[in-house]
Amino acid sequence: MKMTAQPETLVSLFLKRKKMIGGVLGIIIGFGIAMQAPPAGLSAAGLKAIAILCWAVTYWIFDVFPDFVVGRFIVKSNATDS
Numbered sequence: 001m002k003m004t005a006q007p008e009t010l011v012s013l014f015l016k017r018k019k020m021i022g023g024v025l026g027i028i029i030g031f032g033i034a035m036q037a038p039p040a041g042l043s044a045a046g047l048k049a050i051a052i053l054c055w056a057v058t059y060w061i062f063d064v065f066p067d068f069v070v071g072r073f074i075v076k077s078n079a080t081d082s
Helices: 010-016 018-034 044-062 067-079
Strands: none
Touching (some): 044 067
16 A cells, blocks of 8 residues: 655644744844834833844744743843843
């Protein structure tokens, strides 16, 4: 009995490349928010914090890195803020 290969669906392709898609999407979202001018009443540091948070949430949703690695990056990036 010969088994034939099933064609890959979009869902199976997405699941195979979930981390890569999430990684690129997180970077695009983070930089997209960080490069905008802060709205009235929000400082540049506040906008940077929102950008880092959106990047981190995207990485957590797509499980790009373990949770503790993303959390440590958040702490490190805010600790070096001047």
